[in-house]
Amino acid sequence: MDTTAAPASDLFPPLERASPDAPGDDELLALLALVDAGGATASRRALLEATGSAAAALALGPLGWREARLTDAQQARLRRPDAARLDAHRAWLDTPGRRLVGWCDPDYPPQLKRSPSPPLALFVVGEPARLWHPTVAVIGSRAATPAGRENAARFADAFARAGFAVGSGLAAGIDAAAHRAALDRGALTIAVLGTGPDVAYPPGNRDLHARIATEGVLVSEHPPGTGPRREHFPSRNRILAGLSLGVVVIEAAERSGALITARLAAEAGREVFALPGSIHNPLARGCHRLIRDGATLVETHSEVTAALANPALELASNLRGRLATPIQHHGVAGLSxxxxxxxxxxxxxxxxxxxxxxxxxxxxxxxxxxxxxxxxxxxxxxxxxxxxxxxxxxxxxxx
CATH class of the missing domain: 1.10.10.10 (Winged helix-like DNA-binding domain superfamily/Winged helix DNA-binding domain)
Structure with missing residues (x-):
């Protein structure tokens, strides 16, 4: 039996690199193949850490993959990659402003890398370095009340004025209100998707999706063309929690995706904040539950930004290390x-x-x-x- 794998460049015809800073074609193809192998990410991340690059991981062949504890299904996908599918992904990435940021890429966000179960790679529309920006996630119910949407917009606008990026999941309701407020302020907003980066979901947010692609950052662990699947949204939430310094829950039912995100944020060591509401509002019950479980009750945005000042400074220090320049001051409001x-x-x-x-x-x-x-x-x-x-x-x- 042949226990070696052909280099990624042998699987596809040559293609010019999208930009001088994009990974080489062989590395890009290998990373796409690893992403397309599917399944649990832990063994594939370990394989990348051990080899230092996707091309080297792919070149190990079946024996090395087996030693790295890749499943039989993952090994089968690596032995026989879907050339047409990977070529379509590569063609999508050839457009300027689109990147695949892998585990070994120096642009992989450090705060996400330190979170539980980080993704193997990120499909990014926009500049990947902006994912390093101090971010506050503003989340809540898709069926938000008018007051809830107003609070989401008010808090997001305040965070933007304070120098933070506003992260959310591009869902209807609270998410959409937060994204729009940040964009209207001319600030950075980051949308973490449960679909491929090119798929607007829900369809009613198509214009918002397009606006964020132009003015902010779209990020997904799923390849282009991936449609909405129920199981993808809880996993989307872990990425949003990992990218953020803190999570603010505006409105949430007792059983909701927002509470999943808050739990994942707490498990990742992030700050969790919740707005209280009326005892007669069913969408306040999730926030009240979070507060009972230890989330910080907040009434103003300044309570959030004050709590996140030190984590923001740490992130600035990480960025300085990435750029190999000395740390000086930080521009988030409230800091020098x-x-x-x-x-x-x-x-x-x-x-x-x-x-x-x-x-x-x-x-x-x-x-x-x-x-x-x-x-x-x-x-x-x-x-x-x-x-x-x-x-x-x-x-x-x-x-």
């Missing part, structure tokens, strides 16, 4: 800021390129000669420092 000072080194060149007028990342790339991915990481660090702000995809100096 070095607003108007020109940074040194390469960030100083980016500061000069921004100039006095708002500018988009494509123009900055032309002015600096840097790739959009490299620029995005530096811009995020400068935003965390409080030196710049971003609104509607354009960057401004803080004066």
């Amino acid at each position: 800021s070095s607003a108007a000072a020109r940074p040194e080194g390469l960030e100083g060149s980016v500061w000069d390129a921004i100039g006095d007028d708002p500018v988009g990342i494509d123009t900055l790339a032309l002015r600096t000669g840097l790739t959009p991915a490299a620029l995005s990481s530096m811009l995020l660090a400068m935003e965390l420092d409080g030196r710049i702000v971003t609104q509607h995809g354009r960057y401004y100096r803080v004066r």
Whole structure:
């Protein structure tokens, strides 16, 4: 029996890389094959950690896969990959602004990596470095009351003004209200999907899905074309919890996906907050249950941002390590800021390129000669420092 696997490049015809910062074609194909193998992720993550790359993991062949405790079904999928399916995924990723961020990718969000059962890889629409941004998840019922939607929008707008990204699951009700409020503020919103990154669900959120794809970040562990499946939404919730520093539950029934997300957030060591409500509102019972179980009762957004100040500083330190530049200050409201000072080194060149007028990342790339991915990481660090702000995809100096 042949116990070796053909390199990923032998399975498909050559394809140009989507961008200078995208993984090489052989690595991308190998990672897609590992994702497509399906099943539990723990053994595949361990395989990647042991080998250091998806291409090396694929090259081990059946003997190595068996030693890594991949199931028979996973090994069968790796031996006989669905070439047409993987080629379609690769073609989707060839469009600028789309990335597959694998477990070994330096852009894999560190806070997600430290959470229980993190995904093997993330399909991302938008800049992956923005997933490092300090994020507050705002979640709740799909059948929210008007007051609940107003509270979601009010809290999300306040978090955006304080410098946090707003995360949610792009569901109807509370999720949609939170996403829209962040977008209307010109701030970052991150939507974690239970479908493929190209599938808008529910269909009524199609326009919101498209807007987030342009102005925020869409993220999913499922390949393009994956439709809604009941079992995908609880697993979606663990990613949202893992990406966030804290979770705010606005309205929730006693049995709801929001409570699952809150439980997963607590298990991941994240802060859980809940808004109290009327004893006559069935959508307040889930929040009251969370409070009885130890969640923090909150009435204002400042109670949340104050509690998350230290985790936000830790995340900024992680980003500085990623960029190999010294940690200075942090731009989240309530923390110290070095607003108007020109940074040194390469960030100083980016500061000069921004100039006095708002500018988009494509123009900055032309002015600096840097790739959009490299620029995005530096811009995020400068935003965390409080030196710049971003609104509607354009960057401004803080004066």
